[in-house]
Amino acid sequence: MGDPRRRVPRTDALLADPRLAKAAERLGRTLVKTVIADAQQRARAGEIAPEQVADHAVAALPVSAATLRPVINATGVVVHTNLGRAPLSRAALDAVHTASGATDVEFDLATGRRARRGRGALAALAQAVPSAGGVHVVNNNAAALLLTAMTLAPGKEIVVSRGELIEIGDGFRLPELMASAGARIREVGTTNRTHLRDYTDAIGPDTGFVLKVHPSNYLVSGFTAAVPINELARLDAPLVVDIGSGLLTPHPVMPDEPDATTALRDGADLVTASGDKLLGGPQAGLLFGTAEVIERLRRHPAARALRVDKLTLAALEATVVGPPTPVAQALDADVDGLRERARRLAAQLPQADAVDCVAAVGGGGAPGVELPSAAISLPETYAAPLRVGTPSVVGRIEDGRCLLDLRTVAPDDDDALLEAVRACSS
Ligand SMILES: *Cc1c(COP(=O)(O)O)cnc(C)c1O
Numbered sequence: 431m432g433d434p435r436r437r438v439p440r441t442d443a444l445l446a447d448p449r450l451a452k453a454a455e456r457l458g459r460t461l462v463k464t465v466i467a468d469a470q471q472r473a474r475a476g477e478i479a480p481e482q483v484a485d486h487a488v489a490a491l492p493v494s495a496a497t498l499r500p501v502i503n504a505t506g507v508v509v510h511t512n513l514g515r516a517p518l519s520r521a522a523l524d525a526v527h528t529a530s531g532a533t534d535v536e537f538d539l540a541t542g543r544r545a546r547r548g549r550g551a552l553a554a555l556a557q558a559v560p561s562a563g564g565v566h567v568v569n570n571n572a573a574a575l576l577l578t579a580m581t582l583a584p585g586k587e588i589v590v591s592r593g594e595l596i597e598i599g600d601g602f603r604l605p606e607l608m609a610s611a612g613a614r615i616r617e618v619g620t621t622n623r624t625h626l627r628d629y630t631d632a633i634g635p636d637t638g639f640v641l642k643v644h645p646s647n648y649l650v651s652g653f654t655a656a657v658p659i660n661e662l663a664r665l666d667a668p669l670v671v672d673i674g675s676g677l678l679t680p681h682p683v684m685p686d687e688p689d690a691t692t693a694l695r696d697g698a699d700l701v702t703a704s705g706d707k708l709l710g711g712p713q714a715g716l717l718f719g720t721a722e723v724i725e726r727l728r729r730h731p732a733a734r735a736l737r738v739d740k741l742t743l744a745a746l747e748a749t750v751v752g753p754p755t756p757v758a759q760a761l762d763a764d765v766d767g768l769r770e771r772a773r774r775l776a777a778q779l780p781q782a783d784a785v786d787c788v789a790a791v792g793g794g795g796a797p798g799v800e801l802p803s804a805a806i807s808l809p810e811t812y813a814a815p816l817r818v819g820t821p822s823v824v825g826r827i828e829d830g831r832c833l834l835d836l837r838t839v840a841p842d843d844d845d846a847l848l849e850a851v852r853a854c855s856s
Contacts (some may be wrong), residue, residue: 435473435476437551445466449464500821502846505695505703506805506835506837508761509793510838511792519748519755521753526721526745554744554750555678559678559691567714570714572602575607576714577732579612581727584612585612586636588608589616589637591628592624596643603671608641623654640764644675670702674706676711678691679690686798696717700717705749709749710756715736732837768837782808784805785806807834809831823847
């Protein structure tokens, strides 16, 4: 009987295992060797038998060559910023796949000449928002605001209500973002009330534009006043409206959530929005406006630094013209259907109940809107193992229970959810 540590298989021998050899083709040799080294180390430490090294390495192989892991969002927050905001639709994924090789993103196949980059996505957005004279797409909404400030207000003032000076997350504040573009922020009104005359008093030769920001991640309630778009539009300055969430037209579930079509119709010169919130697409910044303003933005030298890649353009176009996105399906899901799913799933699990609960839009959208929902309720001790399982499931803790809210889980993921919970209860 030799020292079992001497019987730990060598790396060459393990790489010759057909399963690991195949994985090396898919994931790269370096990554597979790291996984092998971990398994060998465990054998040397006596945690596993030398004969098990290959099997353990195979079991530990990651799904893809990137460290990002798939997560089932059972939080009940439809657009969850920490979970990558909007999940892409099947149509968007297919479009990304198609565009991932060489593609005619900036080329006219008929003439063999250079063509306008992303014209398909731009045409789709223009068709979805007919009141826009022009459309432009950048990296995200923050980039859209940055480009707007650089183009319309260099060395000038951006007039904005004190009630709309927002922090969008991770310590980033919109006023500071725009000031970094060389504009000055001219605050008007008070936190809870701003009137038309506050704007009128502030507007002058130094004004670059008036900015109206949708308070997307909080509510100012009580004794409040804000000036609507159609009144701001009559002021003697360009009006930029940051609607945040990316709704192109009004949504019945969220009557207070602004949309691009209405904002333009009410007189905004430019509307900015995110692509990966309520629109349900990839991260992008959408700019809708008059043809003249959009052309100026497009021609700004910095526009090149903020442009999006072909994968984003592909996903965006497919999101706009394609079938309802996962975000739309989550928002529109009928609560009786959710309850039915919760009952069916809970009945197949030990320690689980089906309960009613309340989901939220999240991701900087419709802060006051409560979405009636249904969940699988489990003991709180499930939460941690569910998070680190495969697939990973993230629920929410409420009153000492771990709730898996089904409004944000695609029905196609029900079986995977069931398996993940079962794996934690055994
Ligand atoms: C989310 C949000 C932003 C930031 O958008 P990103 O696409 O994350 O850059 C800006 N303004 C408002 C009103 C928002 O809701």
